[in-house]
Amino acid sequence: MTTICIDCRYIGRRYSGIAEVLRGLIDLMPLRAPDLDFLLLRNPAHPGPLSAAANVSEVVVPQAANGPASMWWLPRLIDMAAIDLFHAPSNIMPARLTVPCVTTVHDIMWLTHPDWCRTGLRGTVDRLFYGHGIRRALRSADAIVAVSEATARDIVMHEPSAAPRVHIARSGVASRFRPVAPDWPALAALGLHPDRRFVLTTGQYAPYKNHEGAIAGFATAFRDRSDVDLVIVQRAGPGVRRLHRLAAELGIADRVHLLSAVSEDVLLSLYSAASAFLHPSLYEGFGNPVAEAMACGCPVITSNVSAMPEVAGGAARLVDPRDPADIAHALVAVVDDSRTAADLRRAGLARAAELSWESAATTMIGIYRQTVSR
Template sequence: MPTVCIDCRYIGPRPSGIAEVVRGLIDHLPALAPDLHFRLLRHPAHPGALSRAPNVSEQVVAAAANGPATMWWLPRAADLSGVDLFHATFNTMPAGLGMPCVVTVHDIMRLTHPAWCRPGVRGGVERAFYGHGLRRAIRSADAIAAVSAATAAAIASYHSPAAARTAVTLSGVSDRFRPQPPEPERIATLGLSPWRPFVLTVGQHAPYKNQGAALRAFALAFADDPGIDLVLVQRQGAGTRPLERLARSLGIRDRVRFLPTVDADDLVALYGAARVLLHPSFAEGFGNPVAEAMACGCPVVTSTTSAMPEVAGGAALLADPHDPAAIARQLLAAVRDPVQAAAMREAGLVRARALRWRDFAAANLAIYRRVLSSHHRQGIAPAAPSMS
């Protein structure tokens, strides 16, 4: 039975979009491929097993997913004996692997638009470090799984020979994101007024998220309507202060609420209560908040660029992310026109139901089988059985 090793260490104590992707993958793969054995590399802080499937084993790896050990000497940090195929799930291809490797690439912004990523000295170090692993993946991986057609196109544009090794494995959305009855008590515990309408923006504080344009567009759209707020869910820190200053200069500081990362139940409640999700990113590999909001019945205004139109599938209103006035017009259409909003909710629910993690897992499985078959035809012997 061939063994596929999947790096699942992003599933840990800290919520992330990549963790959602990996969770969607391993929830469905074992049942889709009973003829394969899956060895999952697990974060030491994860409570208990990642899977109870009979064709799954797990190995706790203490080395950080995004650390030097993963980048340059993973075979020393993890027991990879008996592995026939390795799946690196977060952009970086480890060095020194003795078996074929599939790499999931979420986006390549660090290579194509470094100014959109984390600024400062730390950002420069991250761009150099992650860019190294990403370039290795694009040039050397046996196969690349791109989470959207937009990401696949970006890879092909950056390094055309990689196009032949790239396949689209469109991400999905978890079943926990679904329409729910109003939860005013939960909204109140987040420090918000349960009955006050709000526009919602979700995402880490990074330049590519374009949150300054979200503030400017909100100010333009609702300058004459003090009865609506803007709620930004993001990792709080030094990056919040410039947004607070901008909100003050726009005259809307008292209507902007900053929330730290919230748990999944709180996020579902926020999507359900928001009048609209505003997601004006310059680029996304996929854009989880767009899919999550649609699955919860929340209208979406997002960008005309990158993966956002692909993910929205015609169910959202789109605007040029560089044009706050255009974003403002779409916000007003979603909030002030009940017929428009109702149509967007229904279209969003239909689109979200088409973004299934089972399909995502099946697309990855097709890549595994293709790579395994190719290496078998080339006469490469399978790995020796693992003693673990």
């Protein structure tokens, strides 16, 4: 039997886009390829096994997936003697591998726009670390998997020699993202009420997410109105203070709700209750929140750059993320026009149904087989 080792340590207690991709794949691939054995590297923070499939075994590896030990000494952390192929799913390719390697590259921002990822001293360290690991993947991985056509184009433009090794396995959206009846008591505990409409934005605080642009666009659209709020769900960090200051400067501080990470049930309620989902990101490898919001029946407004138009597939209003007036025009059109909102809901649900993890899993299995056979 051929053994495929997949590093699943991004699946822990905290949600992330990479964890979502891994979850979508490992839920299906062992069932679709019973002739393959899968060895999953598990984060000790994950409560219990990752899979119950008969052709899956797991080993707990306490070191971080994207940490120095994994980058330079992974063969010392795990026994690779029985492994036929290693899948590095989080942008970087570990060094000193003795087997073929498939690397999923979600985006190459650390090479092209490192200032959009993280700033300050930590940003400098991360730029060197991730830049090193991504460059190794582009030069040396036996196969490179891009999660969107946009990422594939960026990879080839940056490193033309990688072109023959680039494959596209477009990410999907899980079935648990669906329209639900909003849990208004839970939303009320966050300061939201059913008699007030709100625009929703989600994502970690990072420059490329452009949360400042979301606030500026919202203020341009609704500064003089008191009937619409803005809800931003993000992991807590220093960016919260900056966003609070910006909202105060723009005169909308009392209508901007900055929430830390919420439970998935609450997130589904937010997607389902929002009048619009605003995602004015400057860059995405795929853009999971866009797909999630569409799957929940929320009208989507997103950027006209990077992977967002590809993910939206004609089912969202596209805007210039750097132009608050353009964002505001789209917000007013969607929030105040019930027909426009209804059209976007229908189109979004249809588009989300096309973003299938079945397709991604089938494509990935084919990449594994092709890489091993070579």
